[in-house]
Amino acid sequence: MSSITKRAEQQSAKLLQGTLDMLILRTLLFGAAHGHQIGKHIQKTTNDFLQMQHGSLYPALHRLEKRGWVVSKWETAPDRNREFKYYRLTEKGRKQLVVEESQWKQMIAAVARVMGAAVEES
Amino acid sequence: MKGWPLGKKDADLERELRADLDLEEEEQRERGLSQQDAHDAARRAFGNPTLIREQTRAVWAWNRLESLTRDLRYGVRTLGRSPGFTLIAIVVMALGIGANVALFTVVHSVLLKPLPYRNPGRLALLYEADNSQRHASPWLPVDAGSFWDWQRSTQSLAQMAMLSPFQGYNVSAEGGKLPEVVEAAWCTNNFLSLLGVQPMLGRAFTADDDRPGAPATAIITAGFWKRRYASDPAIAGKTIWLDAKPYTIIGVLPPTFVYSGAFGGNADQVWTPVSHEAPAWLLKTYGDHEFQVVARLAPGVSLTTLASRLVALQRQIKAAHPDPAVHPGVIARSILDDAVHNYKTPLYALLAATGCVLLIACMNVAGLLVARAAARSKEFAIRTALGGGRMRLIRERLIESLLLSVAGGALGLLLAWGSLQWLMHARTDMNRVEAIRFDLVAAAFTVGVIVLCALFSGLISALSSGRGSVLAGLQESGRSSSSGRSRALLRRGLLTLEVALTVVLLSGAGLLLRSFERLRSSDLGVPTRNVLTLRLGLPDARYGLDTQKVAFFERLIESVRALPGVSAAGLVSAAPGEGWNGDNLMSIVEHPPLPKGQGLDFMLRGADPGYFAAIGLPILQGRTFQQNERLDRANVVLISRGAAQLFFPGENPIGQHVREINGSGVWQVIGVVGDVRWNIAQPPNPTLYWPIYGNGYSFATIVVRAPHDVESLAVPIQKAVAQLDPDLPVSSVMTLREAIGKSTIDSAFDSVLVVAFAIIALILAAAGLYGVLAYLAEQRRVEFGIRLALGAQRNALLSLLLFDGLKPALLGLLIGLPASAALVRLIQSMLYQTQPFDPLVFGAVAGLLLFVAIAACLAPAWSAARLDPIKALRTE
Numbered sequence: 001m002s003s004i005t006k007r008a009e010q011q012s013a014k015l016l017q018g019t020l021d022m023l024i025l026r027t028l029l030f031g032a033a034h035g036h037q038i039g040k041h042i043q044k045t046t047n048d049f050l051q052m053q054h055g056s057l058y059p060a061l062h063r064l065e066k067r068g069w070v071v072s073k074w075e076t077a078p079d080r081n082r083e084f085k086y087y088r089l090t091e092k093g094r095k096q097l098v099v100e101e102s103q104w105k106q107m108i109a110a111v112a113r114v115m116g117a118a119v120e121e122s
Numbered sequence: 123m124k125g126w127p128l129g130k131k132d133a134d135l136e137r138e139l140r141a142d143l144d145l146e147e148e149e150q151r152e153r154g155l156s157q158q159d160a161h162d163a164a165r166r167a168f169g170n171p172t173l174i175r176e177q178t179r180a181v182w183a184w185n186r187l188e189s190l191t192r193d194l195r196y197g198v199r200t201l202g203r204s205p206g207f208t209l210i211a212i213v214v215m216a217l218g219i220g221a222n223v224a225l226f227t228v229v230h231s232v233l234l235k236p237l238p239y240r241n242p243g244r245l246a247l248l249y250e251a252d253n254s255q256r257h258a259s260p261w262l263p264v265d266a267g268s269f270w271d272w273q274r275s276t277q278s279l280a281q282m283a284m285l286s287p288f289q290g291y292n293v294s295a296e297g298g299k300l301p302e303v304v305e306a307a308w309c310t311n312n313f314l315s316l317l318g319v320q321p322m323l324g325r326a327f328t329a330d331d332d333r334p335g336a337p338a339t340a341i342i343t344a345g346f347w348k349r350r351y352a353s354d355p356a357i358a359g360k361t362i363w364l365d366a367k368p369y370t371i372i373g374v375l376p377p378t379f380v381y382s383g384a385f386g387g388n389a390d391q392v393w394t395p396v397s398h399e400a401p402a403w404l405l406k407t408y409g410d411h412e413f414q415v416v417a418r419l420a421p422g423v424s425l426t427t428l429a430s431r432l433v434a435l436q437r438q439i440k441a442a443h444p445d446p447a448v449h450p451g452v453i454a455r456s457i458l459d460d461a462v463h464n465y466k467t468p469l470y471a472l473l474a475a476t477g478c479v480l481l482i483a484c485m486n487v488a489g490l491l492v493a494r495a496a497a498r499s500k501e502f503a504i505r506t507a508l509g510g511g512r513m514r515l516i517r518e519r520l521i522e523s524l525l526l527s528v529a530g531g532a533l534g535l536l537l538a539w540g541s542l543q544w545l546m547h548a549r550t551d552m553n554r555v556e557a558i559r560f561d562l563v564a565a566a567f568t569v570g571v572i573v574l575c576a577l578f579s580g581l582i583s584a585l586s587s588g589r590g591s592v593l594a595g596l597q598e599s600g601r602s603s604s605s606g607r608s609r610a611l612l613r614r615g616l617l618t619l620e621v622a623l624t625v626v627l628l629s630g631a632g633l634l635l636r637s638f639e640r641l642r643s644s645d646l647g648v649p650t651r652n653v654l655t656l657r658l659g660l661p662d663a664r665y666g667l668d669t670q671k672v673a674f675f676e677r678l679i680e681s682v683r684a685l686p687g688v689s690a691a692g693l694v695s696a697a698p699g700e701g702w703n704g705d706n707l708m709s710i711v712e713h714p715p716l717p718k719g720q721g722l723d724f725m726l727r728g729a730d731p732g733y734f735a736a737i738g739l740p741i742l743q744g745r746t747f748q749q750n751e752r753l754d755r756a757n758v759v760l761i762s763r764g765a766a767q768l769f770f771p772g773e774n775p776i777g778q779h780v781r782e783i784n785g786s787g788v789w790q791v792i793g794v795v796g797d798v799r800w801n802i803a804q805p806p807n808p809t810l811y812w813p814i815y816g817n818g819y820s821f822a823t824i825v826v827r828a829p830h831d832v833e834s835l836a837v838p839i840q841k842a843v844a845q846l847d848p849d850l851p852v853s854s855v856m857t858l859r860e861a862i863g864k865s866t867i868d869s870a871f872d873s874v875l876v877v878a879f880a881i882i883a884l885i886l887a888a889a890g891l892y893g894v895l896a897y898l899a900e901q902r903r904v905e906f907g908i909r910l911a912l913g914a915q916r917n918a919l920l921s922l923l924l925f926d927g928l929k930p931a932l933l934g935l936l937i938g939l940p941a942s943a944a945l946v947r948l949i950q951s952m953l954y955q956t957q958p959f960d961p962l963v964f965g966a967v968a969g970l971l972l973f974v975a976i977a978a979c980l981a982p983a984w985s986a987a988r989l990d991p992i993k994a995l996r997t998e
Contacts, residue, residue, distance in 0.1 A: 034141075034142065035138065035142045036142040036145045036146060055168050055169030055170065055171065055173070055174035056169065056174075056177075058135070058138070058139065058174050058177075058178045059174070059177040059178045059180070062135075062178050080145070080148075082141065082144075083141070084138075084141050084142070084145070085134075085137075085138040085141065
């Protein structure tokens with residue numbers, strides 16, 4: 001019993017993680033950004049639907065960097081006179097975004113088909 | 123987060139989080155919040171920074187390594203918390219691993235590593251064989267006559283060389299150096315090239331050196347060159363005086379060269395060409411066997427092919443020479459087999475014994491870990507309940523046992539190194555002891571053993587701890603009136619095996635000890651206390667005539683007898699226990715003639731008139747020699763009691779005559795003396811003593827008896843010899859007891875080691891028994907408390923627990939005794955006058971084991987039975 005629950009949790013965590021990675025990559029498509037900006041942007045564009053804590057971004061960012069999909073650099077922000085760690089999409093990251101996007105679309109379509117059928121049935 | 127060796131990357135993460143958090147706070151303030159509210163809001167939006175840091179860190183590449191180091195640190199800390207347990211476990215492992223590494227290194231270096239010759243797999247040793255049972259070993263030396271025939275008729279099958287590795291020379295004092303006796307070998311000129319060995323200085327022998335009239339030449343070993351000539355690079359061409367004759371040193375052998383044959387040779391320091399050295403008759407005869415034959419098989423020829431050809435050939439030789447001294451058969455073995463044949467069984471037996479010790483050590487450590495796991499079951503249950511993964515717990519246990527076995531292995535390596543050093547100094551008599559090296563294979567073996575030990579002991583304890591459910595673990599530790607039994611069952615299973623192995627080891631040790639004891643106490647035939655022996659040989663160059671030799675011997679023994687402290691002295695060609703030293707086939711003149719091809723085999727000894735009194739050999743009948751029975755009047759003999767009984771059954775041998783089968787000499791029997799052994803491990807042979815003054819003896823052993831401190835006479839006697847001839851070296855100076863000790867060193871070595879291993883095993887098994895019973899008693903404290911409170915008898919409790927604790931010992935004994943009865947047969951060849959199934963030994967083993975088991979179980983059983991019920995119940 002407990003092991004089944006655990007496995008389900010792990011799977012959903014994986015799904016969410018993948019989605020977060022994709023959102024970050026998508027955000028960086030507009031140009032370099034630091035962690036705070038990325039968080040704000042995702043929050044804003046989802047109309048505050050994804051009320052995530054900014055902190056959960058950092059493990060994801062470091063994971064993406066380790067995989068070579070983004071690179072980071074300390075740069076001075078134009079509006080604040082301080083340095084922030086800016087992340088930038090790499091060529092590899094761009095390709096990965098395409099892959100993830102298509103997977104995501106397939107998934108949406110699949111879910112939509114199921115849900116659509118369910119709606120028709122009810 | 124102090125103390126983590128994360129450095130730059132961590133600082134970078136810290137800075138990033140700080141910058142972004144500050145920004146968030148600034149933005150909140152810009153939205154009009156107060157300082158404090160902005161701070162709190164930013165924290166809320168951000169989340170738990172510690173968690174973020176840890177999750178981020180988990181992403182980093184070396185995280186796996188980091189968690190390993192964390193586990194290692196954790197393991198070290200846990201082990202450090204119970205130093206007693208840790209120390210015991212490490213020492214136990216060290217003993218097991220050290221003994222195994224040492225023995226494996228020896229087995230690998232001595233028994234398995236190829237000999238340092240070119241293509242040694244193609245080399246073989248050829249021996250003659252006899253179908254009679256009178257020889258101690260079936261591998262008989264070869265006569266030169268047969269060798270030349272073999273060499274001639276098998277040229278297409280193999281190259282052959284002949285050598286005699288048990289020769290010796292007196293090296294004269296020259297250039298301020300002392301005279302000395304060196305062990306030496308004669309060889310045919312192709313011997314070195316056949317082995318594929320090149321002298322490192324100078325040249326090898328040529329056919330021109332290896333003929334009777336050639337200028338005398340010698341090749342010396344690197345060790346001798348270094349020691350006696352201080353590594354003189356211009357040694358080739360210099361002169362060495364061997365037996366008072368000049369020889370030209372033509373070469374120096376490389377330091378790696380050593381010849382380790384079954385008949386010795388690993389101490390040979392001088393090599394000379396055989397055809398130049400050996401007397402002409404010896405080089406032609408088929409009846410005197412003084413040689414070994416080395417063959418290099420031609421490509422594609424197997425040893426069996428060569429052997430079967432030689433067997434046929436030898437049958438023809440025997441047919442052509444029906445002399446009883448000619449051997450009818452041929453046997454062959456590889457050169458490695460020849461070198462290490464005598465060590466194979468003992469070394470493998472010792473390796474098996476150390477294997478048992480290691481297995482026992484592992485089981486003991488596993489048992490200890492299981493006990494610890496039981497003691498920590500609550501901790502594990504809580505950790506599992508809090509989400510600790512099972513794999514993680516198992517990994518922790520494995521790391522713990524890995525730490526133990528690595529530490530044990532390190533200590534064991536030290537032990538192994540020490541024991542190997544000791545072995546190489548203590549057993550220079552052993553063939554190939556110089557080849558012992560701790561090499562890559564041994565290192566790999568060590569690592570393998572360490573890992574195996576860790577896995578074995580770790581997995582047993584890990585699996586045992588993982589079995590029960592979390593709930594049960596928590597409940598059990600909460601209320602423990604009857605519990606922990608399943609773990610005890612596992613430990614008892616281990617213990618049963620441990621006891622069984624210990625029984626096997628003890629039986630082997632008991633048998634070897636008994637055999638050694640028999641060997642030590644076997645009667646040489648003469649009293650051995652306070653007898654000193656010294657050996658010397660007279661070179662023909664200075665003592666060519668028999669009269670010269672006899673005159674020297676007489677002056678020598680007179681001056682020895684005149685020394686203060688000497689109560690008796692005598693001369694003999696070989697003292698009791700000093701070796702075979704020659705035999706001859708005889709017939710008895712007064713008896714009907716023997717069938718052709720037969721003879722009575724007498725061992726031969728030359729003795730002076732005072733020898734029998736000096737050595738303490740009783741004259742049972744007749745008399746000893748008279749002073750004038752010497753040289754051409756030396757035609758009288760004394761025979762041993764065995765010879766009298768065997769060859770003169772029911773007759774009085776006195777006055778009868780013996781005649782050589784191959785010769786014309788006739789001797790009259792004038793006395794009968796007691797039997798002595800030529801080798802402490804062999805029964806006495808029928809022996810014939812004739813006067814050493816005459817009969818061509820050029821070597822002798824001086825036998826000296828003193829009332830006390832006979833060793834202190836060695837120097838005065840050597841001085842007396844030097845006064846007579848300053849060039850004459852004296853060798854083999856030792857007491858009779860030392861000589862016996864030297865010849866029983868194999869047996870002593872094997873039995874002492876196996877006994878040591880058996881004692882270790884016994885201690886480990888006893889510790890295991892004690893541990894399990896103490897644990898069980900502790901687990902059942904409350905139960906016993908209740909029982910006692912309800913009126914149970916303390917004695918009944920005691921016997922209950924005692925029997926409980928003894929069960930594994932009894933079961934182990936039941937398994938171990940038949941197992942050892944089956945296994946000890948493998949060491950039969952190591953036993954002297956001891957049957958593999960010796961009821962006394964087996965009885966003693968069973969008794970000792972039970973005694974130790976009871977002793978080990980008594981303490982915990984006793985303290986449990988003395989329990990105060992009130993206290994026991996209060997601990998709940």
